[in-house]
Structures are given as C-alpha cells and as structure tokens.
Amino acid sequence: MMTPLGYSIMQALAGPVFPLDMANFFLWVTALYLGGIQAIALMVHSKWLKRTAETFLTLGTVFTFIFFYFYLNLRILSSHLYEAGELGYMGLIHALSMKNLVPAFIEFASPLQHIFFMFGALMFGLFQISDKIKQISLKTRLDSVYAVVAPPCPGEELRKAVGKGERRDVAILYADLWNFTPIAEKEGPTATMGLLNRYYALWDIVVRRNHGNIDQFVGDSVIAVFGLIGEKDACETAVACALDFLKEFPSLQADLADRRLPLVKHIGIGVHAGKVAIGELSAASGQPRVAVIGETVNTAARLDSLCREFKQELLISQTAYKPLSLEMQSHFQPMGEVLVRGKNQLQAVYGRK
Structure with a gap:
C-alpha cells in the first residue's frame, strides 16, 4: 500500500x-x-x-x-x-x-x-x-x-511372531545423512529437529510402503528390518525400499528448501542380509519394543559408511544381491570387494549403475 x-x-x-x-x-x-x-x-x-x-x-x-x-x-x-x-x-x-x-x-x-x-x-x-x-x-x-514420527512400535501380529528371543534370517537397511554433524552444529537445534522430523517421516512412509519395520532412529541413522515374520522376499523388499527412498529424496530436498530448513545433499544406504538375534524388549514405561542385534546389522552399517568411499548412495552386499530377481539385479553393478567383520574372505559389494 x-x-x-x-x-x-x-x-x-x-x-x-x-x-x-x-x-x-x-x-x-x-x-x-x-x-x-x-x-x-x-x-x-x-x-x-x-x-x-x-x-x-x-x-x-x-x-x-x-x-x-x-x-x-x-x-x-x-x-x-x-x-x-x-x-x-x-x-x-x-x-x-x-x-x-x-x-x-x-x-x-x-x-x-x-x-x-x-x-x-x-x-x-x-x-x-x-x-x-x-x-x-x-x-x-x-x-x-508427513507427521511427527512416533518411536517405532511393533504391531500385535509382529510381537506374537517374534516371541521373547530367537535367531532369524532378515534383510537390514541402514541409512544416514552425509555430513550431518557439521550441519547440526551450524544450524542449531530447532532447524536440526525440523530436518530430522521430515527425514524420519519420509523413511517411516517408505519403509511401511515396502512392508518393512523400522527398528530405530538414532541421530540421523535409520535402521529398518525386512522379513521379520518370515517373508521370503526380504532382500527384494529391502532393496526396493532403498530405491524408493532415493526416488523420493529430491522431493524431500525441495520440501526442506521450501521450509527454509537445512539442505542435505547426499545420503548413504547399506543393505545386508543374514541372521540376527531378535526379540521383544520391555522398557520401564511398559512400551514394548522389538530389538534386532547382530553382525548383520553391523555389516549393513559398514556398507552405509562405505558409500562415501565408493561415491554411491546405495551399496548392497553379495548376500543381499544374490536372492534378488534378475530385474532388480539389472539395476546394480559390482563396485569392488571389501573385508567385512566376521568374514575371512573379501566380500563383493554392488552399487547402482
């Protein structure tokens, strides 16, 4: 005026x-x-x-x-x-x-x-x-x-299927943001929490869409499990989930920019398959939680960290690659071999073409 x-x-x-x-x-x-x-x-x-x-x-x-x-x-x-x-x-x-x-x-x-x-x-x-x-x-x-994501809570069917403790073959997806710590230190707690809420929410949506379960959010790290109740296509759905998130990632970046939240340029995702110890834990609050532990989780985290070295946003182990359909395998190529904890031989890893 x-x-x-x-x-x-x-x-x-x-x-x-x-x-x-x-x-x-x-x-x-x-x-x-x-x-x-x-x-x-x-x-x-x-x-x-x-x-x-x-x-x-x-x-x-x-x-x-x-x-x-x-x-x-x-x-x-x-x-x-x-x-x-x-x-x-x-x-x-x-x-x-x-x-x-x-x-x-x-x-x-x-x-x-x-x-x-x-x-x-x-x-x-x-x-x-x-x-x-x-x-x-x-x-x-x-x-x-998008919504503020509540801590992962297993459904009744999952709790009944898991029981108090056992070993199962599953596929683990482990992801984190590149250079998150400098971003968090620079931007402050309010902007960082806004970023994480949007980031976690997208993971929650994508994991559920691909029939997985989120094990936990820790900092900028996300651990998702596939095949908890015996699904035979755990590796297929875990890799499909990773590709689904990478497809949605530009939308997340645009959303963060629109909200004037810190911009994240890259993400690392590792997918591995193997046996894990799984069981239901009860906290003092009475809120049950399904816990997944073992070297399979550690290996997925190792693959995630190797993404920076190989300049890839997604790396999958040979164990996760072999059960994939031929169509899914066609999206990947060998990136090299790495020594994985608990293994005496070098293991092949695969990245997107």
Whole structure:
C-alpha cells in the first residue's frame, strides 16, 4: 500500500490539478488485488483454492507488468508531444487519464512488436503458474503424509511372531545423512529437529510402503528390518525400499528448501542380509519394543559408511544381491570387494549403475 500512497502524495504535490490518471488508479487497484489474493493464499488450506489463488496472483503480476510498459510508453510519447508544443497541459492530463485508457491501449496493441511483447509476457506467466502449481502439489502431497514420527512400535501380529528371543534370517537397511554433524552444529537445534522430523517421516512412509519395520532412529541413522515374520522376499523388499527412498529424496530436498530448513545433499544406504538375534524388549514405561542385534546389522552399517568411499548412495552386499530377481539385479553393478567383520574372505559389494 505504500507505493500507491506515495505516488498519490507526489501527484498531489506536483501541481494544482490532482488527476486520477491511469498510474494512480492502477497502483491502487493492483495493491488491493495482489494484497487480497496473497491473503487468501496464506489463509486457505485447500490445495485447489491455493492453486486458484496462485494462478490469479501470477496473472495479476503479468498484467501489471504489461500495463506499466504500456503506461511508460504512453507517458514518453505524450511528454515528447507536450515538449514539442503539439499537446497542451490539459491535453497531457487527458492523455494519461482513465478516460483515455481503452483508446490508448488499443493503439498500443496495434504494432506487431507490442503484440509479441504481450504474448511473451503471458507465456512467461503461464510457465510461472505451472511451476507454482507443481510446488503447491508437492507441498500438499508431502504435508498429507508427513507427521511427527512416533518411536517405532511393533504391531500385535509382529510381537506374537517374534516371541521373547530367537535367531532369524532378515534383510537390514541402514541409512544416514552425509555430513550431518557439521550441519547440526551450524544450524542449531530447532532447524536440526525440523530436518530430522521430515527425514524420519519420509523413511517411516517408505519403509511401511515396502512392508518393512523400522527398528530405530538414532541421530540421523535409520535402521529398518525386512522379513521379520518370515517373508521370503526380504532382500527384494529391502532393496526396493532403498530405491524408493532415493526416488523420493529430491522431493524431500525441495520440501526442506521450501521450509527454509537445512539442505542435505547426499545420503548413504547399506543393505545386508543374514541372521540376527531378535526379540521383544520391555522398557520401564511398559512400551514394548522389538530389538534386532547382530553382525548383520553391523555389516549393513559398514556398507552405509562405505558409500562415501565408493561415491554411491546405495551399496548392497553379495548376500543381499544374490536372492534378488534378475530385474532388480539389472539395476546394480559390482563396485569392488571389501573385508567385512566376521568374514575371512573379501566380500563383493554392488552399487547402482
């Protein structure tokens, strides 16, 4: 509102006549229009209303740009005629008044270069609308599934299947963010917690979608288990989960940027399969928890740490690679051999092609 108010004051001080010229009128209309649309966009929660508001906001910006180009062109031409004596003062006032808006704009739109200019401005506006609608759709989709994640809690079926303690063959997914500690130290606790909440939430969604169970969140590390109740495709679903998360990772980055939260550029994921000790633990609070421990978990963590060395975001062990379907195996290639704790021989590791 400061711009139209300032312009009106300057016009009032400029001379004895206070004309309601095109610029004065359009500044007030634009300020009220854009301010109202922005207020609506901030208040509404419906994605369709937000999209509509953003569309009208962008169109208003485009028409404002076109108008002021038209007005500047008209003012320059009228000023030249006034200085040349071909136009009197009242003629100048009339040329810039609201009464002359339609005739002047029709004349402005006649030259081909002005038609191309307006067409280009409208096309730019359409691209802007498309981009904003995509951003709103992304934000709405993420908001609809993100929530503050509660500590992993096993379902009744899982608790019954696990029992008090036994050894089982499972697939372990271990993941963490690269350079998380420097980010946390630099950004502070509030921003760090905001980042972790969004990060954990996405993992929670992706793991559940791929029929896994989250064992625990520790710092920026995530441990997920597949095959807890005897599923035969544990390795397949664990690797599918890792690929699913990497597919969603750019959306997480865009969401963090939109919320002005710390940006994470890379993640490491390790997948290994083998026997683990598994059982239900009860805390003093009475909240049960399924615990998974053993060298299989440590090996998955080792593969995760090797991601930085191999410059890969996902590494899987040979043990996890062999049971995969041929279609899934086709996404991977040998990256080399590493010495894994508890093994006397070098073990092959695989990364994405």
